[in-house]
Amino acid sequence: MSDARLFFRSEIFGAAQHLRRVPDGRYLQEPAQSIPVHAACDVLVVGGGPAGTAAAVAAARLGARTILLERHNHLGGLSTGGLVAWIDRMTDWDGRLVIRGFAEEVLARLPKDAVAGPPQDAWGSRDAASAAWWGMRTAAFHGIVTHSPTVNPEWLKGACLDLVTEAGAEPLFHAWGAQPVIEDGIVRGAFFESKQGRRAILAAVTVDATGDGDLFARAGAAHATEADAADIHSCINTSWVFGGVDMPAYFAWRAGEPQQYSEFLALGRERVGFFDKAFASWRDDVALFMGPRLAGYSALDVDDLSAIEVASHRLMFRHLAFYREQAPGFAGAFPMLSAPQIGVRHARRLEGVAAVRRADWDGQVRADEIGVSPSLTPKFANVSVPYGALVPALLDGLLAPGRHVSCDATSHSFLREIPQCWLTGQAAGVAAALAAAGRVQPRAVPVAGIQAALIGQGAFLRQSPNVAHSAA
Incomplete structure (x- = not known):
């Protein structure tokens, strides 16, 4: 497939060797039954x-x-169950809210402390400082502030x-x-x-x-x-969140020391292998991890889905150890929750x-x-x-x-x-x-x-x- 279609080039990781069972040709006949x-x-x-x-x-x-x-x-x-707590853009590039109806209503049900994101008067802003600040918090792209809230998944379940x-x-x-x-x-x-x-x-x-x-x-x-193996939208992973963190300290270091942050990412890839960045969540003491994104697996194969769960949960603890040791704001981090639902993007x-x-x-x-x-x-x-x-x-x-x-x-x-x-x-x-x-x-x-x-x-x-x- 043409490389021109790959709008999302975030880091992805190829499939590791794992068991994928091959049918041995045997079949069983299931008895007919009356279904109530x-x-x-x-x-x-x-x-x-x-x-x-x-x-x-x-x-x-x-x-x-x-x-x-x-x-x-x-x-x-x-x-909610997949911990995709970052709700992607609901405004267009002029700041107009275009995804409304149920979407607007369900988010309005959440208490103020269950939602983090730019205020409405900032949607569509091209102010460089504002866009830089919100960009680090997954709410500004291409230098434009957007309505991309991060929410508490438990409150969203209730709503x-x-x-x-x-x-x-x-x-x-x-x-x-x-x-x-x-x-x-x-x-x-x-x-x-x-x-x-x-x-x-x-x-x-x-x-x-x-x-x-x-x-x-x-x-x-x-x-x-069909999906493009080089595109993140073909990837699968289980997300997780760490508690006990100081995200403002982490973001201040990331923005203020770009060279150190670049070295941190390189060391993470070296030590952890499949490595991912920490994302902002709905509160400052919780970090969201929506990767690492694993490519080369099928969402329609139970052996592949099982391999993803094994890899993602092991990676969670490897990330925890590395972030505790290397990342400002993460010294007291603890594993808060791994997602009950696997993060499938495409099937x-x-x-x-x-x-x-x-x-x-x-x-x-x-x-x-x-x-x-x-x-x-x-x-x-x-x-x-x-x-x-x-x-x-x-x-x-x-x-x-x-x-x-x-x-x-x-x-x-x-x-x-x-x-x-x-x-x-x-x-x-x-x-x-x-x-x-x-x-x-x-x-x-x-x-x-x-x-x-x-x-x-x-x-x-x-x-x-x-x-x-x-x-x-």
Whole structure:
């Protein structure tokens, strides 16, 4: 793949040797069984990450009986259980808040001491000193201050749960969406595995918010899996946080002694091997580590996922020892938490009715726009996200928001981020509810109705809700 698409050149590390089992050709026949129907609903959302949580809230607010299926014991996915506490840019390069609706609402639920980031009057600032200060705290890029808050993941879990239950959606935890229920080629719900065994939920519309496209792939929908091994968006790792640190002291040293900091990084690579920088968190005594980013692994291979967990947890303790010894502000550091959820950036991407591609970064407003994403750099315009990117090209009964939306690999680099997952998830929830209410397939829902409902829920759109066409 062309090197021109690699916008993110942060350090990545190749796969170490590990066990990857090769099937020996044997198969077992699983006995046929009758699967109990656990529930029936209008909208079933499988996966309670950023996209799934937003989808469940949006659907339930439109009156759809909505069930949210989640394999863990919390909502928020990588934004909470994955410790991706740094929420990427929600403003464009002029400081305008363009990712709104659910995204804006859930962050507004957090107490002030659970969020760190620039004040609103600083968004879009090109002041060199301000940009330098916030740039070290992951909230300014290309010399521009942005709305990229860092949040306390526990408070975010609580805010997600409150919004889901207040909307009337029904969360079902400790239930792993395993397989789509398909009748006459249409998805009619999903089977899930649980302590009660295999069960099923039937639904008028199913939202695949697994992040990896597990349901649409198993339903036979076309998709892509290719990713550039030289791009960080193909990497996987488990994040962690250290407590007992003094981040202001660390940042003062990093900014004031650049030569020492450069030598520190070089020594870290020499001693630790795969080495990563400490990031700011929601408070000054907690350091966030969102790497090292490990390349050459597949998010769809359990042996690879296991190898990532082993490597990441060992690296956490090696980083702890090195930072305690070498980094100002880290002498009293202790291991606070390693993420309960592995940090997968890419697995599958849907082949949809429409897609976001590199050629679409020209500022054109798509007729079926359901959201606006900030572009990667100031030289590009805001990116219009089309409803068709959530709709499988051929498969009915299902929508697919989140990091597996229909896009090329380069556009995936920003569409996979948490704010964009909130954006596409909210749109999917609205469309699913309207499809269920109208007893039509998601591709047949008039886009004007989706746009009107999204605007009613606070989303930012540039397309006026007066275009009476569908995604078909």
